Amino acid sequence: DAGVTQSPTHLIKTRGQQVTLRCSPKSGHDTVSWYQQALGQGPQFIFQYYEEEERQRGNFPDRFSGHQFPNYSSELNVNALLLGDSALYLCASRGEVDSNTEAFFGQGTRLTVV
Amino acid sequence: LAKTTQPISMDSYEGQEVNITCSHNNIATNDYITWYQQFPSQGPRFIIQGYKTKVTNEVASLFIPADRKSSTLSLPRVSLSDTAVYYCLVGVAYSGAGSYQLTFGKGTKLSVIP
Numbered sequence: 340d341a342g343v344t345q346s347p348t349h350l351i352k353t354r355g356q357q358v359t360l361r362c363s364p365k366s367g368h369d370t371v372s373w374y375q376q377a378l379g380q381g382p383q384f385i386f387q388y389y390e391e392e393e394r395q396r397g398n399f400p401d402r403f404s405g406h407q408f409p410n411y412s413s414e415l416n417v418n419a420l421l422l423g424d425s426a427l428y429l430c431a432s433r434g435e436v437d438s439n440t441e442a443f444f445g446q447g448t449r450l451t452v453v
Numbered sequence: 454l455a456k457t458t459q460p461i462s463m464d465s466y467e468g469q470e471v472n473i474t475c476s477h478n479n480i481a482t483n484d485y486i487t488w489y490q491q492f493p494s495q496g497p498r499f500i501i502q503g504y505k506t507k508v509t510n511e512v513a514s515l516f517i518p519a520d521r522k523s524s525t526l527s528l529p530r531v532s533l534s535d536t537a538v539y540y541c542l543v544g545v546a547y548s549g550a551g552s553y554q555l556t557f558g559k560g561t562k563l564s565v566i567p
Binding site for chain 1 (some may be wrong): 487494495496497498499502540553554555556557558559560
């Protein structure tokens with residue numbers, strides 16, 4: 340059973356460009372969340388999708404947007420990249436929406452903005 | 454969500470039991486306590502979750518005193534592979550209508566020494 344898979348694993352972009360990161364949730368999971376983790380910090384919540392809708396959003400600007408597809412996979416889009424957007428971007432999925440069961444994380448996408 | 458305080462770092466020798474304490478003085482009545490483990494360049498991995506008293510699984514134990522203002526993650530007989538960052542999370546991650554958010558602090562960096 341494949342866990343949460345993210346692509347690409349590494350990415351280098353130039354300031355001002357746009358980037359799209361992809362996530363496939365663990366089999367049987369229908370809720371996907373995205374987190375940003377800067378070096379030496381804990382992951383910070385960006386937003387969460389369920390039933391193809393954004394259900395909750397953290398303190399991130401509108402440059403960060405997302406989408407969830409009918410097969411539960413998700414994309415994170417970041418426009419007008421800044422140097423400060425360099426981070427590890429993590430995707431997490433869950434299977435039981437009405438509970439506090441744990442989230443499963445992918446290995447992340449390391450984004451470097453130059 | 455309740456603020457948590459945990460040591461920035463800890464060192465331990467192989468084979469020893471490691472206890473990491475997390476303070477959460479303003480924990481709410483319906484808050485759960487959850488611990489995640491993260492290796493470098495990987496996503497966090499769920500270790501254990503509890504509400505009160507003691508919880509044990511195949512990986513760790515979680516001790517929660519009656520006032521729930523702190524909790525202790527206990528790792529029995531650590532090995533070099535337990536070197537990682539350990540995060541204590543407090544709160545009700547699920548807030549209804551499919552919404553789910555995890556709030557991470559900076560975590561405790563555990564270094565296991567041969």
